[in-house]
């Protein structure tokens with residue numbers, strides 16, 4: 001018998017999400033030093049250590065949310081159902097201008113981490129301000145995250161100029177480089193809010209420190225028209241023409257790419273964070289995901305901030321994606337359940353350039369695991385676990401979450417954060433928002 005830290009036994013289904021989409025039944029996962037060291041049938045007979053019986057549960061890789069603004073949980077539902085311009089100018093920006101601070105970001109991100117863990121998300125990508133506060137929340141919650149400060153050409157809560165934003169980004173990267181949980185990266189906001197100069201400088205930093213380059217691209221027709229008018233090119237062509245389209249790029253939204261832009265994304269191996277619910281709520285449009293998948297573009301999935309979603313539920317998000325694209329393409333075969341779950345797991349890992357570490361349940365990878373409870377009438381009878389996850393469940397059926405081999409959610413309860421404290425924080429910021 002060999003020693004292990006944690007043994008998950010009798011798991012009804014393990015959807016490994018490896019390259020062959022290997023599916024195991026009634027099997028075990030063995031964890032040591034934060035990593036998966038063994039996986040398969042009757043492995044429990046070879047190891048001793050803390051054991052959890054996972055009968056009637058489905059194990060999937062920890063879910064990956066590749067685009068959010070976590071602290072915006074404090075603006076959840078604020079000014080909903082208005083035209084984008086009014087929503088931003090009369091609701092979101094004034095509150096952000098007044099209140100965004102270390103404490104605002106820390107409290108908002110704590111709430112976001114609770115919600116994400118509860119919904120089985122173990123890793124996320126965040127772009128906001130005061131990313132040190134986000135990093136503190138992520139560490140407290142025992143999660144993983146790729147974090148970047150939004151860089152803009154105009155004054156914002158994070159910096160008074162793009163150069164200050166770039167400088168802060170570089171300092172932040174230096175502070176967290178090599179960290180196992182925090183992957184610092186570069187976050188120029190968008191092609192229409194950053195000049196070519198700013199974008200090029202941002203890419204220089206990403207290359208110097210070997211980080212991700214996270215940016216919003218082709219979110220609205222307004223953006224596409226603005227870029228065309230200014231540079232005579234579509235947004236993706238524009239990025240390519242100034243030399244900032246490569247495999248570091250994680251482009252959020254990508255709602256309106258042309259066929260030529262899709263080809264360029266595939267050629268340069270740039271990745272996409274598809275945010276269907278935000279695109280629907282803000283009436284931005286529907287991204288051509290089946291076309292991008294056909295072109296072998298890596299499409300991952302993001303919630304965007306809760307102010308435009310309004311939740312941080314990746315299972316809900318892939319359910320929306322899977323149905324939305326069938327509907328608009330009049331084709332029930334596109335974005336099938338397996339592809340939808342790939343978008344939330346291994347494609348997310350590829351989007352973060354961490355596919356050798358997370359995104360599938362394989363020996364040697366970090367033990368980031370989400371277990372879904374199937375013992376509810378609405379999940380039975382269970383013919384196919386992929387179908388059940390994507391079309392029948394939400395994040396609320398997530399029973400257990402393990403990050404880095406540590407149990408952070410058990411029996412549907414988040415162990416690492418205090419729910420009552422978070423409710424008080426939400427109330428505190430609501431009063432401040434309403435009373436100024």
Ligand SMILES: [Zn+2]
Nearest residue numbers: 216252304305
């Ligand atoms: Zn966004």
